[in-house]
Amino acid sequence: MTHAPVPPGATLGFLGGGQLGRMTAMAARTMGYDVRVLDPERDCPARPVASHTITAAWSDAAAAAALATGCAAVTLEIEQIPRASLEAVAAIAPLHPSVEAVYTVQERARQKEWLASNGFPLGAFRSVRHATTAADAVAALGPSIVKSAMGGYDGRGQVRVKTPDDGRAAFESLRAPVCVVEAFLDIAVEISVLVARRSDGVAVAYPTSRNHHTDGVLTWAVTPSGVPEALESRARTLALAIAERLGVVGLLATEMFVLRDGSLLVNELAPRPHNTFHHSERAHPTSQFEQLVRAICQLPLGGVDVVRPAAIHNLLGDLWTNEEPDFTRALAVPGVRVHLYGKKEARPGRKMGHLSADGSTPDEALLRVQAAYRALTP
Ligand code: ATP
Ligand code: MG
Numbered sequence: 001m002t003h004a005p006v007p008p009g010a011t012l013g014f015l016g017g018g019q020l021g022r023m024t025a026m027a028a029r030t031m032g033y034d035v036r037v038l039d040p041e042r043d044c045p046a047r048p049v050a051s052h053t054i055t056a057a058w059s060d061a062a063a064a065a066a067l068a069t070g071c072a073a074v075t076l077e078i079e080q081i082p083r084a085s086l087e088a089v090a091a092i093a094p095l096h097p098s099v100e101a102v103y104t105v106q107e108r109a110r111q112k113e114w115l116a117s118n119g120f121p122l123g124a125f126r127s128v129r130h131a132t133t134a135a136d137a138v139a140a141l142g143p144s145i146v147k148s149a150m151g152g153y154d155g156r157g158q159v160r161v162k163t164p165d166d167g168r169a170a171f172e173s174l175r176a177p178v179c180v181v182e183a184f185l186d187i188a189v190e191i192s193v194l195v196a197r198r199s200d201g202v203a204v205a206y207p208t209s210r211n212h213h214t215d216g217v218l219t220w221a222v223t224p225s226g227v228p229e230a231l232e233s234r235a236r237t238l239a240l241a242i243a244e245r246l247g248v249v250g251l252l253a254t255e256m257f258v259l260r261d262g263s264l265l266v267n268e269l270a271p272r273p274h275n276t277f278h279h280s281e282r283a284h285p286t287s288q289f290e291q292l293v294r295a296i297c298q299l300p301l302g303g304v305d306v307v308r309p310a311a312i313h314n315l316l317g318d319l320w321t322n323e324e325p326d327f328t329r330a331l332a333v334p335g336v337r338v339h340l341y342g343k344k345e346a347r348p349g350r351k352m353g354h355l356s357a358d359g360s361t362p363d364e365a366l367l368r369v370q371a372a373y374r375a376l377t378p
Contacts (some may be wrong), residue, residue, distance in 0.1 A: 002200040003094055006072040006297040013067045013093065015085075017046030017053060018075035019341040019351060022274040022280075024077065025049040027289035034287045038067040045341040049174040061088040068092035073296045074235075075250055077272050079106040080151060085172045096199070096296040097271045104246060105269050108149040108180045118245055121265050122239070123257070131168045137181035138167030144184055148176035150354040154349065157217015160184065177321035186261045190267075191225050191275040192276040193239035196291040196300050203243055203292075205236040205283065206304045209276045210362075211255075217349065221276040222311040223283050223367045227258065234264055242269065251292050253277065275351070278329070279337070279365075282310035282358050311365040313373045315353040319348030321378070329375035330355055335365070 004230035008031050014021045017039035027047045037050040040057050047053045056063030056080075058323050060255050065086040071093045086099040105111045109127035116122055127138035127149070138161055146167060147160050148157035159170035171179055190211045198202035209298055211218060225232070229235075238256040246269075253274030255267040273288045278370065282285040286294070286302025307321040319325050327338045339354035355372050359365030 003073075003298050005299055010034070010297075011036060011070055012036070012293070012296070012345045013071035013089070014046060014077065015049070015067070015073035015074065015081055015089070016045035016066070017041075017050065018077055019045050019343075020077035022046040022049055022285075022341060023278075023339075024075070024273060024289040024292050031290070031293060034295065036067060036071060038063060043344055044357060045343060048342065058082055058085055059279065061085045063231055064088040066346060068095075075292060075296050077097050079271055081106070089170055092294075094199075095201070097211045097252075098247065098249065101248050101271055103225070105196075105271050106150075107150070107176050107178070108147055108268070110372050111269060112180055115242070115266055115269075118242075120242060121263070123185050123265050126181045128179050129177065129182055130170065133169045134171035134181055135164035135168040138162075138358070139164045141181060141183040145182050146170035146174065147180045148174045149178035149180055152325075154218075155213070155352070156349075158216055164191065185257055185265070186260045186292060187257045189225075189227065189258045190255070191227060191235060192221075192255045192274065194237050194274060194277045194288055195243040195254070195260075195290075195371070196295045196304075197248050197250070197252065198295050198301065199249045200298065201244070202301060203240055204301050204304050205240050206280065206288075207306055208232055208235050208256075209279065213220055217316070218275050218314055220311060220313045220366065220369065221279060222309070222362045223279050224306050224309060224362055226362055231258065231262075231264065237263065242266070243357050246271075246272035250295050251288060263276065275354075278354055279310040279356055280310045282337075282354050283308055306345060309360070309362040310358045310366045311354060311355045311362065311369045312354045313369040314351055315340075315355065315373075315376075317346035317350035317352050318348045319376060320352065325376040327376070330372035333357070333368050333372040333375065335359060335368050 011034040017090040022045040065088040170262040208225040241251040358370035
């Protein structure tokens with residue numbers, strides 16, 4: 001169903017006021033929209049940007065309905081919201097992406113089965129509901145990662161295993177009703193593609209980002225990725241096909257693995273802004289945050305060519321030891337900007353902000369952001 005354009009000046013609702021909600025809210029504000037947010041945490045990062053913030057649990061469907069009331073459109077920065085709350089929003093205001101698209105993606109086993117049944121390329125996996133079937137899966141797949149189907153992010157809720165006994169123990173330790181056991185893949189490079197899609201089906205795919213993870217958490221990302229042109233075009237075509245089949249309105253990030261044998265596999269999907277595209281604020285005419293606003297408001301989508309190579313480096317809470325890091329050191333590196341999310345409490349592993357840098361080449365952008373990061377580490 002094609003929605004009418006929602007012009008600047010209207011009110012947009014956000015399920016989730018973390019850093020993704022905050023940066024999208026800032027882009028919406030720049031364009032003249034009013035912003036309302038719902039988040040379980042009172043002092044969420046988007047609060048200073050929103051004109052109205054509701055503090056409530058994700059399971060609070062009445063609060064979700066209250067957010068939607070008076071909004072011309074509602075979007076989200078987190079997919080793990082109970083279906084009843086999504087439906088409560090959709091009954092009042094257009095929710096982009098739709099309940100169905102979010103529901104399909106929000107549980108890892110359901111998402112992987114949907115991808116597989118639609119013929120999209122995946123590594124070998126099994127959905128398991130018992131410790132014994134987890135052990136059987138590891139026996140069949142060899143060295144694996146056991147991932148809980150709900151609630152995991154940034155590598156949490158995952159255990160790397162070698163033997164069936166490890167698989168059994170991992171399933172028990174995760175205490176999740178459903179897990180996915182994935183064969184451990186021989187990855188040459190990780191890339192991601194971000195697609196923006198409007199309700200009338202018009203869609204664009206950003207050039208691929210190359211991403212580096214440490215212990216399951218994103219460390220840095222750089223664009224353009226530098227993968228060969230044929231792979232680049234395969235990846236973008238694949239991501240566009242997934243977004244189309246899912247019927248996503250808004251953004252869809254597709255994380256992909258390029259294996260050493262050259263094959264291209266989907267890792268996972270996220271129907272929202274994505275950490276690996278924070279450099280879009282530097283590299284493209286249109287950031288992912290502005291693009292999300294354009295897509296959900298049925299406005300013309302903005303340009304996605306790389307006008308300048310750029311990279312980001314995450315800042316995790318571990319960097320906050322006794323005091324704030326000295327950001328003047330990072331800012332002394334040419335081309336570097338500091339992005340902080342306004343989180344009051346720094347916990348190990350918590351994403352507190354990121355550094356971005358541009359450069360005349362992707363390598364220069366990456367070296368700059370890495371130098372700036374090193375300058376922050378004591
Ligand atoms: P995030 O929320 O940061 O995207 P997540 O918790 O959803 O992470 P995944 O994307 O499933 O976790 O995995 C995180 C990282 O772990 C991947 O980017 C990759 O580096 C590694 N990884 C995941 N699955 C596999 C696999 N099957 N084989 C090898 N490495 C993997
Ligand atoms: Mg991931």
